[in-house]
Amino acid sequence: MSASSPESESTVAPPRRGLMRSGLVVSAMxxxxxVMGLVRDVVVAMLLGAGDGADAFFVAFKIPNFLRRLFAEGAFNQAFVPVLSEYSSGRDRREVRALLDAVAGSLTAILALVTALAMLAAPWLIWVFAPGFGREPEKLAMTADMLRLTFPYLLLISLTAFSGSVLNTWSRFxxxxxxxxxxNLSLIGAALFLMPLMQEPAMALAWGVLIAGVAQLAFQVPFLYRLGLLPTPWPNFAHEGVRRILKLMVPALFGVSVSQINLLLDTILASLLAAGSVSWLYYSDRLVELPLGVFGVAIATVILPALSRRHAEQSGAHFAAMLDWALRIVxxxxxxxxxxxxxxxEPLLxxxxxxxxxxxxxxxMAAMSLRAYAFGLVAFMLIKVLAPGFFARQDTKTPVKVGIVAMVANMVFNLILIWPLAHAGLALATALSAFLNAGLLGYLLHxxxxxxxxxxxxxxxxxxxxGSVLMSVALYWAAPEWHRWLAFGLWQRVGSVLGLVALGGGIYAAWLLLLGLRPRHLRMQA
Known part of the structure; x- marks a missing residue:
């Protein structure tokens, strides 16, 4: 990586933009x-269904993907962005560049070692994350082979997340x-073009994950270069900024990623249930991830750098107003x-x-777990916007305490609910623990x-x-009984879903307008 760029002498301070505008940009992307992810899942479901191959791939992909959310987009992002925001607000470009070089190099060194060890220990990792696979040696071996292909994705996507954190701090959302x-494009391509060439079709998806990691990192490099912020990676664990980030990361591992840990516990227990349980949870979780990612994660993405700057400027009133705005939006x-x-x-699935x-x-089966996850959607979103209220102030100890309480509660709920509700009980336990997590975070911030x-x-x-009640009643009465959807063709299904979405959205928007809510009420300056 070259350190030079056309903008190397430009001002280091990031621009400030409206949070709603930035949030809409992130939401649109x-x-x-x-949507492409859903297309990907449609292709995978059509070609693999919910059998052994699908279960093996979902576990092999979930392990590095879980660690990505835990480390790269979780603890690292929440620790790195406040420190970077502080540097960009009060230090010169040379110091900012030195921080980026040290962080990029240190991150690469750590994750390269972790990746190498994980590839060597792949079968044992499968035993840990999906112990039920141990009853089927062939399934265990196939999953381990896939993991050796998918685990390097952690290194590549973590560097991508590092690049993305820099771009977000400079309002390039x-x-x-x-x-x-x-x-998603890589996995769709792998499913359509590599799968027919593979003896084990699901193995093509593992190759798709590896290809995607390279493509995602390469895509962001030119944008860092244009900003003059492309680092020259060099490990430097003695750097003051690196030490602070590492110190903040340790407790943040729990505080920001409890929901992901809970989902992983679901996978471990689901591997002990009936065949297909892992896949049922995966498909239902994918639908919940759509609104969570489009809106919850989008708002969290734009408020973290803004909250960090407000904390550095000691602007407490604006800080509180931002949090209140984020709660209302989600x-x-x-x-x-x-x-x-x-x-x-059922119609959506x-x-x-x-x-x-x-x-x-x-x-x-997937509909059962989807309803359980949907029950917790509001809590999942609230966690996304409440946790930055701590991390922006470089307080990672409080969320970790809350996270531990929520994790223990999730384990208890799992043990209580798995017997009567099987895989749906696991999803409901995750939802209940999320409400506990969000409630404690909100209470402590207040x-x-x-x-x-x-x-x-x-x-x-x-x-x-x-508005929500009116919308729900309208959808309930307007939607055909779910068995009738089975006889619909593809375009009739798509048209019916879009019609229901338009009906529900129209009723909800009309109610909001009738009661006086206007777009200007949703604006907030960063």
Whole structure:
């Protein structure tokens, strides 16, 4: 990597833009990524269904993907962005460049070692993450072979996340938000073109993951170069900024990624249940990830750098107003999205996945876990916007305490609910622990005087709840009974879903407008 660039002498301070505008940019790019992700899952479901090959790939991909969310987009991002924001606000370009060089080099060194060890220990990792596979030696061996291909993705995507954090700090949100599209395109291409060439079709998807990691990192490099922020990686663990980031990362591993750890626990326990349980949870989780990623993660992405700058400037009132704004935005989207997913669970799953090897029973089983996950969608979103309230102030100890409580609660809920509800009990346990997590985070922020509720919450609650209830009732009465969807053709399914979405969205928007909510009420300056 070269350190030079056309903008190497430009000002280091990032520009400031409206949070709503930035959030819409991230949402649009993320929506494109999620749509392509659904197309990817439709292709995979059609070609692999919910059998052993699909289960093996989902576990082999979930391990590095889980660690990506835990380290790269979780603990690292939440520790790195506040420190980088502080450097960019109060130090010169030379110091910022030295920080980027040291962080990039140190991150590469650590993850290269972890990747090499994981590839050597692949079978043992499968035993840890999916112990039920140990009962089937062939399935275990196939999953281990896939993991050796997918695990280097952690190194590549972590460097991509590093690049994305820099671009987000400089308000270049579109590029990092678009980057995941390349993963989906790679997997779709692997499924369509490599799968017919493979003795084990699912192995083609593992190659697709590796190819995607290279493509995503390469895509962001030119944009860093144009900003004059392309680092020359060189490990330097003695650098003051690196030491601070590492110190913040250790507790942040739990604080920001509890929901991902809970999902992983679901996979471990699901591997002990009936064949297909891992896949049912995966397909239902994918649908919940659509609104969570498009709106919850988008808002969290844009507020973290903004909150970090406000904390560095000691602007407490604006900090509190940003958090309040973020809560309203995610509730405005999260509650109706959760209700719509619950009401339309089978129609959505049939439209997206009921092709090829996917059976009617798979749809029914996935719908059970989808409704359980949908119950927790609002809590998942709230965690995304409440956690930055701590990390922006470089407080990682409080979220870790909350995270440990939520993890223990999730384990207890799992043990209670897995017996009567099987895989759906695992999803419900994750949702319940998410509410506990979000509730504790909100309570502590409010107790510390950081989260201060602004005026207008009573009227907002009437707008939100009334519109969501009206929308849900309309969808329930308008949607055909789910068995009828099985006889629909592809375009009839797609048209019916789009019609229901338009109906529900129209009723919800009309109610909000009727009660006085206007676009200007949703704006917030960074």
């Amino acid at each position: 993320t929506m494109l990524s999620r 579109a590029v990092p938000a678009f980057t995941p599209v390349l993963l 509730l405005l989207v999260g509650l109706p999205a959760a209700l719509a997913l619950a009401v339309l669970a 049939i439209t997206l996945f009921h092709y090829g090897a996917m059976t009617d029973n798979d749809i029914q 107790k510390q005087g950081v989260l201060v509720f602004q005026s207008g919450w009573g009227r907002f609650a009437l707008q939100l709840v009334g």
